[in-house]
Amino acid sequence: MKRLxxxxxxxxxxxALLAAxxxxxxxPAPTTTSSSSDGILRWGSSSQPTSLDPRKSATxxxxxxxxxxxxxxxxxxxxxxxxxxxxxxxxxxxxLTLELTLREGVTFHDGxxxxxxxxxxxxxxxxxxxxxxxxxxxxxxxxxVVDPTHVVLHLKTPSSHILNVLxxxxxxxxxxxxxxxxxxxxxxxxxxxxxxVTYNQSSLIYERWDDYWDRDSIKLKRIEMTFLLDEEAxxxxxxxxxxxxxxxxxNQKEQALAAGLELTTGEAAFLYGLMLNTSRSxxxxxxxxxxxxxxxxxxxxxxxxxxxxxxPVVQPFPPSHWAHVPGLEDxxxxxxxxxxxxxxxxxxxxxxxxxxxxxxxTAPTFQATAQAIQAQLAEVGIRVNLxxxxxxxxxxxxxxxxxxxxxxxxxxxxxxxxxxxxDFYTPNGLFNPGKTTIDGVEPLLQQMRxxxxxxxxxxxxxxxxxxxxxxxxxMTPVCxxxxxxxxxxxVKGLEIAVNYDYEFRSVYIADN
Numbered sequence: 001m002k003r004l005x006x007x008x009x010x011x012x013x014x015x016a017l018l019a020a021x022x023x024x025x026x027x028p029a030p031t032t033t034s035s036s037s038d039g040i041l042r043w044g045s046s047s048q049p050t051s052l053d054p055r056k057s058a059t060x061x062x063x064x065x066x067x068x069x070x071x072x073x074x075x076x077x078x079x080x081x082x083x084x085x086x087x088x089x090x091x092x093x094x095x096l097t098l099e100l101t102l103r104e105g106v107t108f109h110d111g112x113x114x115x116x117x118x119x120x121x122x123x124x125x126x127x128x129x130x131x132x133x134x135x136x137x138x139x140x141x142x143x144x145v146v147d148p149t150h151v152v153l154h155l156k157t158p159s160s161h162i163l164n165v166l167x168x169x170x171x172x173x174x175x176x177x178x179x180x181x182x183x184x185x186x187x188x189x190x191x192x193x194x195x196x197v198t199y200n201q202s203s204l205i206y207e208r209w210d211d212y213w214d215r216d217s218i219k220l221k222r223i224e225m226t227f228l229l230d231e232e233a234x235x236x237x238x239x240x241x242x243x244x245x246x247x248x249x250x251n252q253k254e255q256a257l258a259a260g261l262e263l264t265t266g267e268a269a270f271l272y273g274l275m276l277n278t279s280r281s282x283x284x285x286x287x288x289x290x291x292x293x294x295x296x297x298x299x300x301x302x303x304x305x306x307x308x309x310x311x312p313v314v315q316p317f318p319p320s321h322w323a324h325v326p327g328l329e330d331x332x333x334x335x336x337x338x339x340x341x342x343x344x345x346x347x348x349x350x351x352x353x354x355x356x357x358x359x360x361x362t363a364p365t366f367q368a369t370a371q372a373i374q375a376q377l378a379e380v381g382i383r384v385n386l387x388x389x390x391x392x393x394x395x396x397x398x399x400x401x402x403x404x405x406x407x408x409x410x411x412x413x414x415x416x417x418x419x420x421x422x423d424f425y426t427p428n429g430l431f432n433p434g435k436t437t438i439d440g441v442e443p444l445l446q447q448m449r450x451x452x453x454x455x456x457x458x459x460x461x462x463x464x465x466x467x468x469x470x471x472x473x474x475m476t477p478v479c480x481x482x483x484x485x486x487x488x489x490x491v492k493g494l495e496i497a498v499n500y501d502y503e504f505r506s507v508y509i510a511d512n
Contacts, residue, residue: 039221044246069172069190108175168415219508245487266496269413278434286472318480353381401433
């Protein structure tokens with residue numbers, strides 16, 4: 001496990017800390033107006049892939065996976081399900097059987113045929129213990145091959161969410177010849193529109209695959225991703241014309257616009273929060289977890305680091321999402337109240353507080369925000385030791401439960417909001433290493449998954465979210481950030497996807 005240093009911040013003044021962390025040096029250099037030509041998009045990436053194997057990938061990896069792997073079902077930018085490798089699907093009224101009709105004439109990058117046997121092989125390997133898809137596919141009892149273009153999934157319990165699961169990593173089809181390749185994490189083999197031609201520590205380059213079944217829909221010939229984890233360096237690369245498009249922080253918007261760049265923004269089912277291991281420190285006590293909710297001044301963090309664009313939340317979903325419960329942030333269970341936090345700690349037998357280890361990523365926003373949270377928690381007696389870790393080691397620690405707490409970015413809507421509930425709020429959840437149980441959640445989860453009616457699903461999810469907050473959730477939400485991409489005027493067709501399904505399918509380079 002690679003640790004990159006320890007940070008300790010005294011709680012003298014959160015505002016002073018916030019002001020210092022957002023200061024940036026110098027005026028922007030004049031931007032160049034040139035952009036890539038011949039259908040080449042140069043993307044400045046804010047992260048590096050954990051793995052190009054969908055079974056081992058992490059939060060932000062769909063950006064790197066979707067150019068290579070077509071899923072069985074696609075989600076468009078608004079979250080609507082549309083045909084992909086499956087042209088049709090039918091969920092039985094009891095949500096126990098899913099029938100898929102597969103697209104004919106599709107091959108993988110290595111020439112292997114896409115058919116029902118390939119689907120079965122993918123889902124069967126994804127269900128095996130020890131990978132990131134095991135939880136999402138645990139509802140699958142068996143996969144029946146009817147004929148080369150028809151497959152039936154038999155489900156253990158009513159599982160209407162399976163459609164969204166198959167639109168995520170679990171539905172990304174790997175060549176059956178490559179499922180056991182030891183190098184799949186760096187040498188992916190899918191049936192998507194692009195193939196990886198270069199992958200090293202600094203970049204990831206894709207070229208359009210001419211035998212793609214929907215070749216005419218792909219406007220780019222090449223995607224060149226440069227890993228620019230430092231936020232200031234990423235903006236400088238944009239301003240200097242080294243890349244054409246990249247994500248930036250909200251408080252960099254004015255600087256980007258002043259340099260002649262354009263912005264594409266949107267909300268997504270994405271939040272910053274604290275992952276908690278309830279088997280460590282004092283986190284197993286629900287009174288302590290409730291105290292964490294009240295101790296964090298989310299609006300101060302929002303204004304200081306995100307230019308007012310990270311909406312304070314005490315629940316996993318942003319206000320624009322159907323799973324969001326209006327009013328929770330202002331309720332007695334959700335409002336910022338440090339005195340109430342101290343009272344709860346005293347009730348938990350901790351009048352003098354306690355010590356807590358917290359991991360964070362290396363990006364400046366993560367470090368500065370985590371330091372602000374450290375200072376705020378110190379005000380109520382929670383003494384946080386911060387440790388910075390590089391991304392792969394951090395993802396591994398979270399997946400294996402080898403942490404006390406971690407400041408994290410979380411995709412709460414992917415592949416389906418009900419999967420977030422499974423992973424964080426149920427005893428066997430992937431990100432619930434302390435196996436915390438929240439009374440009443442599992443019956444509501446079953447109720448939600450037994451129907452595909454949007455209103456019924458929303459009602460069940462709202463009750464789950466409210467129940468979890470009252471009980472002291474094993475994940476402490478902080479805020480839901482606006483996604484901001486800066487780009488040159490030649491980059492067209494960028495869309496912010498609500499569930500982080502970024503394929504670059506609609507993107508093209510204009511000849512101005």
